[in-house]
Amino acid sequence: MAIELKMPALSPTMEEGTLAKWLVKPGDTVKSGDILAEIETDKATMEFESIDEGTIGELLVTEGTEGVKVGTVIATLQGEDEPAAPAASPEAAPAPAAEPAADPKAQAVAAIAPRHDAKPAADPEIPAGTTMVPTTVREALRDAMAEEMRADPGVFVMGEEVAEYQGAYKVTQGLLDEFGAKRVIDTPITEYGFAGIGAGAAMGGLKPVIEFMTFNFAMQAIDHIINSAAKTNYMSGGQMRCPIVFRGPNGAAARVGAQHSQNYGPWYASVPGLVVIAPYDSADAKGLLKAAIRSQDPVVFLENELVYGRTFDVPQLDDFVLPIGKARVVREGKDVTIVSYSIGVGFALDAAQQLAAEGIEAEVIDLRTLRPLDKETVLASLAKTNRMVVAEEGFPICSVASEIIAIAMEEGFDSLDAPVLRVCNEDVPMPYAANLEKAALIDAGKIVAAVKKVCYR
Numbered sequence: 001m002a003i004e005l006k007m008p009a010l011s012p013t014m015e016e017g018t019l020a021k022w023l024v025k026p027g028d029t030v031k032s033g034d035i036l037a038e039i040e041t042d043k044a045t046m047e048f049e050s051i052d053e054g055t056i057g058e059l060l061v062t063e064g065t066e067g068v069k070v071g072t073v074i075a076t077l078q079g080e081d082e083p084a085a086p087a088a089s090p091e092a093a094p095a096p097a098a099e100p101a102a103d104p105k106a107q108a109v110a111a112i113a114p115r116h117d118a119k120p121a122a123d124p125e126i127p128a129g130t131t132m133v134p135t136t137v138r139e140a141l142r143d144a145m146a147e148e149m150r151a152d153p154g155v156f157v158m159g160e161e162v163a164e165y166q167g168a169y170k171v172t173q174g175l176l177d178e179f180g181a182k183r184v185i186d187t188p189i190t191e192y193g194f195a196g197i198g199a200g201a202a203m204g205g206l207k208p209v210i211e212f213m214t215f216n217f218a219m220q221a222i223d224h225i226i227n228s229a230a231k232t233n234y235m236s237g238g239q240m241r242c243p244i245v246f247r248g249p250n251g252a253a254a255r256v257g258a259q260h261s262q263n264y265g266p267w268y269a270s271v272p273g274l275v276v277i278a279p280y281d282s283a284d285a286k287g288l289l290k291a292a293i294r295s296q297d298p299v300v301f302l303e304n305e306l307v308y309g310r311t312f313d314v315p316q317l318d319d320f321v322l323p324i325g326k327a328r329v330v331r332e333g334k335d336v337t338i339v340s341y342s343i344g345v346g347f348a349l350d351a352a353q354q355l356a357a358e359g360i361e362a363e364v365i366d367l368r369t370l371r372p373l374d375k376e377t378v379l380a381s382l383a384k385t386n387r388m389v390v391a392e393e394g395f396p397i398c399s400v401a402s403e404i405i406a407i408a409m410e411e412g413f414d415s416l417d418a419p420v421l422r423v424c425n426e427d428v429p430m431p432y433a434a435n436l437e438k439a440a441l442i443d444a445g446k447i448v449a450a451v452k453k454v455c456y457r
């Protein structure tokens, strides 16, 4: 029997598209993975891939036809043992679809694919003369939540001590006063419970911001993050979303021992369906948390306790939102690239300063988003400097650093003049003793040493 090829849903919200171009004609043999056509939506032009093999029968919709409903049969494909249909000219108007039900396999794959493949937008222009306001990271995060709560009544904050006590680290300061107890909700000590309530609320159309006192305690809730929030879009074929933000401090704090000093960035960044953000400074904390709250995808937003009190400039703009998935070159240099994120960026900048005194100009990249990773920015810098060190406050094995090194090998090999090195914490549970803790953590000196190695200095 001929297989009907239907207009695919190339994003969860796509209802119709333009059949921009056919790349096959009747009689062509195709196999799974061959590109059959280019489809335009209001967002992008995307390729329509075959998921079967056979011979193209009829093309039922002409090139250039606009408004072709998802699920409309646009062509037929003959299996191997059937005679191919005579070549027909594709003149027919799009056949009306009785039910706009796209091929479920293609739809399920398409449901999560385009967003993560799409090129992230550039950072917004900051107009000349914009006032820059020195702001702590803690205040920037609070401002982001407050602004989004003012703009959208569906946004609410929930977690241990977020309301009356104003946050274990005072990140939710002032929110209870302004928004009241229905939107700033103290919970019992049950991460599993309130993460689950949040995931359900998000599936039901609200926009929860779930604060974990630290991400160490999110271990109790991880099933909701990984198996509910991250999978909803995919498993419903794009019909149901889970727009939730899980946020809180992550990584090593000071002298709190092994169970309270872990970086979960690589854990979450390995999960398709999640967006993972780990900002360093105040402007990024604000602009990216606002973006996270607006995202239709579940976002794991990793803060750092040791950075909450640091002050950085934030542009005073009505609505400062940064693009998810876009890394930032925080310092330009020509001799070597240091890639990092979160608190590691501070160490990388210190290292770059020390290296400059010795005549080595390091380019420092802040990844900002760990999933989707901005490979382009990393590879462009590697092409310029030909040497790279990745600095990560976290365990070395299966780290974000490992991933960056794999990308450099797979896609940047020809740019490399030296092996890429990673500078990570020691591969041990975090010691409690101050001297051992210091020895286990990354610092600027360790980054300087690695940079000298890749520069053969």
Ligand SMILES: Cc1ncc(C[n+]2csc(CCOP(=O)(O)OP(=O)(O)O)c2C)c(N)n1
Pocket (backbone or CB within 6 Å): 160, 189, 191, 213, 217, 220
């Ligand atoms: C799963 C988990 N969530 C959160 C915390 C952080 N935490 C440590 S002590 C504490 C408050 C405990 O209060 P309570 O049970 O009343 O005991 P108290 O210390 O007042 O005797 C919290 C929330 C934790 N240790 N583990």
